[in-house]
Amino acid sequence: xxxxxxxxxxxxxxxxxxxxxxxxxxxxxxxxxxxxxxxxxxxxxxxxxxxxxxxxxxxxxxxxxxxxxxxxxxx
Numbered sequence: 001x002x003x004x005x006x007x008x009x010x011x012x013x014x015x016x017x018x019x020x021x022x023x024x025x026x027x028x029x030x031x032x033x034x035x036x037x038x039x040x041x042x043x044x045x046x047x048x049x050x051x052x053x054x055x056x057x058x059x060x061x062x063x064x065x066x067x068x069x070x071x072x073x074x075x
Contacts, residue, residue: 020044026051028072035061036075048074 024047026037039047048054051074 024048024051025075026072027075037061044074 021041021043024039024042024044026039026047028035028037028051037051039050051072053072
């Protein structure tokens, strides 16, 4: 019985330690124009950091620099 439970518990800890990755949508408004950006297979913390402009450099949309302090929110 112990030989069965110990590996099962170990597998449970491995799955509990992994972060959930899924698609997140960032909604932004720049100069009166609204657009959405989808971050595929991302963690929520990483998507929020990029969406809200925390800890990253400049952001480009279609080759144009965008001020990311214009009200982007993670959906």
